[in-house]
Amino acid sequence: MVGGNMEQKIKLFFKTLFIKKESPKKNRQIIDMIRWGREFQRLNLAEQTTGNLSFRKKEGFVITGTGAELGGLLKDDFVEVLKVEKKNNKFLVYAKGKMFPSSETLLHWEIYQFRKDVNVIFHLHDLSVLEKEKELKIPSTQKEKPGGSYELAQESIRLLQKEKKINYFILKNHGVIVMGKSISGAGKLVKFFNQKAKTLTKQQVVN
Numbered sequence: 001m002v003g004g005n006m007e008q009k010i011k012l013f014f015k016t017l018f019i020k021k022e023s024p025k026k027n028r029q030i031i032d033m034i035r036w037g038r039e040f041q042r043l044n045l046a047e048q049t050t051g052n053l054s055f056r057k058k059e060g061f062v063i064t065g066t067g068a069e070l071g072g073l074l075k076d077d078f079v080e081v082l083k084v085e086k087k088n089n090k091f092l093v094y095a096k097g098k099m100f101p102s103s104e105t106l107l108h109w110e111i112y113q114f115r116k117d118v119n120v121i122f123h124l125h126d127l128s129v130l131e132k133e134k135e136l137k138i139p140s141t142q143k144e145k146p147g148g149s150y151e152l153a154q155e156s157i158r159l160l161q162k163e164k165k166i167n168y169f170i171l172k173n174h175g176v177i178v179m180g181k182s183i184s185g186a187g188k189l190v191k192f193f194n195q196k197a198k199t200l201t202k203q204q205v206v207n
């Protein structure tokens with residue numbers, strides 16, 4: 001966790017209501033997420049406090065907290081999101097945890113609602129992939145929207161309505177969303193495209 005400056009820059013588009021100030025129990029999934037977080041930082045996909053990881057629960061999901069550093073996740077960096085309510089265009093997130101849920105909570109929520117086959121969502125800033133977006137032929141949202149906004153979530157769902165089976169897409173000028181049935185499946189997909197993008201970059205240098 002980093003304090004101060006970083007956190008002040010994050011704009012939250014929702015209010016959080018804590019049902020309980022207790023973080024989720026450390027289980028297999030949390031241990032796996034901690035391990036993948038380290039791997040993503042090693043690959044430079046999670047600079048400072050960017051990026052967020054989540055996995056589905058029976059109701060809602062568990063997500064990394066706002067300001068959490070993926071490279072050094074601790075048990076208390078995870079927050080359970082029970083549900084999201086929309087009232088007069090304002091969003092209320094019901095949570096259990098010691099940290100505020102990721103600023104991209106609305107995006108994760110909307111994807112879990114729309115794609116019932118998805119159990120895991122990773123959001124990362126893979127700059128190598130963004131640079132090679134065209135060559136890699138990765139689907140992308142059409143319009144750039146502010147990070148954390150409901151508009152960004154809507155723009156993503158618009159893409160998922162068109163591209164029904166994709167598990168990897170680009171948030172225009174921002175980052176990537178990777179989905180999976182399992183944590184390791186989503187993690188491997190992150191690495192697959194990252195490696196492909198880096199290979200393309202290397203080839204360019206050689207030519």
Ligand SMILES: [Zn+2]
Nearest residue numbers: 050051147175
């Ligand atoms: Zn982001």
